[in-house]
Amino acid sequence: MDKPRLWTRDFISIAITNFLVFTTFFYLLVTLPIYTLQELHGAKTEAGLITTVFLIASILTRPFAGKWIEKAGKYVVFISSLIVLFAASALYFIPQSLIGLLFLRFFHGIGFGMATTATGAIVADLIPESRKGEGMGYYGLTLNLAMAIGPFLGLTVIQQTATSLMFSINACCAFFALVAGLFVKLPKKTFMPEREIERKTSMKIGDYLERSAIPVSLVSAFFGLIYSGIISFVSLYAKEQNLVEAASYFFVVYAVVLLISRPFTGKWFDIFGANLIIYPAILCFAVGTFLLSVSNTSLLFLASAALIGVGWGTVFPSFQTIAIQVAPPKKRALATATFLSIYDFGFGIGSFIFGIAAANIDYGSIYFYCSFLIIIGIGVYYLLHGRLSSHSIVKKVKKEVA
Structure with a gap:
């Protein structure tokens, strides 16, 4: 057929x-x-x-x-x-x-x-x-x-x-x-x-927000707040570090690595569950941000882009998948809207907060502190979702479908 x-x-x-x-x-x-x-x-x-x-x-x-x-x-x-x-x-x-x-x-x-x-x-x-x-x-x-x-x-x-x-x-x-x-x-x-x-x-509020998706959406907003500082000001940071030419290729390296890694990380997510993929990805995101904070050469600058691409490129779609999985089948479209709206809120607030921070400290210091905030994000994820067994989520979905 x-x-x-x-x-x-x-x-x-x-x-x-x-x-x-x-x-x-x-x-x-x-x-x-x-x-x-x-x-x-x-x-x-x-x-x-x-x-x-x-x-x-x-x-x-x-x-x-x-x-x-x-x-x-x-x-x-x-x-x-x-x-x-x-x-x-x-x-x-x-x-x-x-x-x-x-x-x-x-x-x-x-x-x-x-x-x-x-x-x-x-x-x-x-x-x-x-x-x-x-x-x-x-x-x-x-x-x-x-x-x-x-x-x-x-x-x-x-x-x-x-x-x-x-x-x-x-x-x-x-x-x-x-x-x-x-x-x-x-x-x-x-x-x-x-x-x-x-x-x-x-x-009704239920027309706009899916409650089951809110916890992981809040986690995504926390990381989105941090990520906004990276993507919004990396061009200015590159200029500050005399890496203007490398700045253009930062996002190319980021996207290429993301495109290569996503098929594998997606399959591993299905096989091993969310936690075994998300925790290493968060660490990779943190290491990439730390390398960005100390980048003084084009090679180091682009290496940070690759690590951030693998880390954030795995974390974000994994969070979005979880938001869909935990929602009842009939509310998965609403769960997606809930996830994106809460994430965008964190991203938008982050751009403003890091703009204020940049007025007082240099961009390298901002990225340095961001790498530690990402580590703290491991705890945020654990408290809001990670402590839940991925197997229980699968059982819940199967029960709802049945």
Whole structure:
């Protein structure tokens, strides 16, 4: 019996759209702090705030985006979000002050929150049920590729060209994301009964958060807080250490190692359970961050990227898998939304906190202290989830499915 097609025009289009949306996110994540300091003459604290405002807008938008999807439909919210993203990207030429840039970042974050919610809902409909795991795996790779290409492109452009070209490239990526999105067609679905629609549109906390996923989501937020300092300021740190050329390749090495290691770590997670994978990965993350704090050569700098890629590249998807596993089958989509929203909150707050810290101490010291915070994170993980047996989780899932 032939497998149902996975690589349809619609799936390829939504994958390209997701790739371009996240490429612009990571592209601006590493360039705007530099732009804020050099062009707007802002403080290091304000450079961190640029990311925080964006993610807060995204977090606040997601619950409402889910409601908009139920009322207006996935495609309407999807295309609307891409229009907002393109409009925001086209407006980066205008702000000449930090306040203006912050307002624009908030507006941009609204579009990002809408887009990430809608694309996740649409791709789940486009992938055949019998190939769901395979399809989501390929779809997830678009984020990993964006994580490498976005920062590499951004740092290369800002080091060698004017900021006008930097913003032009960003606007072009947003435009092509919109074009790719227009090629997506959703499969026809049967409409829900009126009673079901009323129940789904009620305003209850359970509509927005899955309680079983909250503990591991809080763990992810703790580590996300730390990781935000690494990804948001590594370009500035590289400049401080006279490693500007190596900075562009930091994210390439990070993503390549992540892509190579993920298939193996994913299988080991299934075979040996979460704890035997997560604890070594956290240690690897800590060692990589420590090496980053003492990097004075390109080799050491890129070695830290490889270790962080293996460590964080294993920890984050493992936490997300746990969030899905512990939730009842019917609430796994909500568990995913809960996980990402809480994680984004930690990431956004971290960017602001490390921006304040950078105003008082150098980036190397920040990364040094971060490596010890990651070690403390082992205890946080143990208390909130690690002490639970992975076997009990599997039994719980099997019982719920039965």
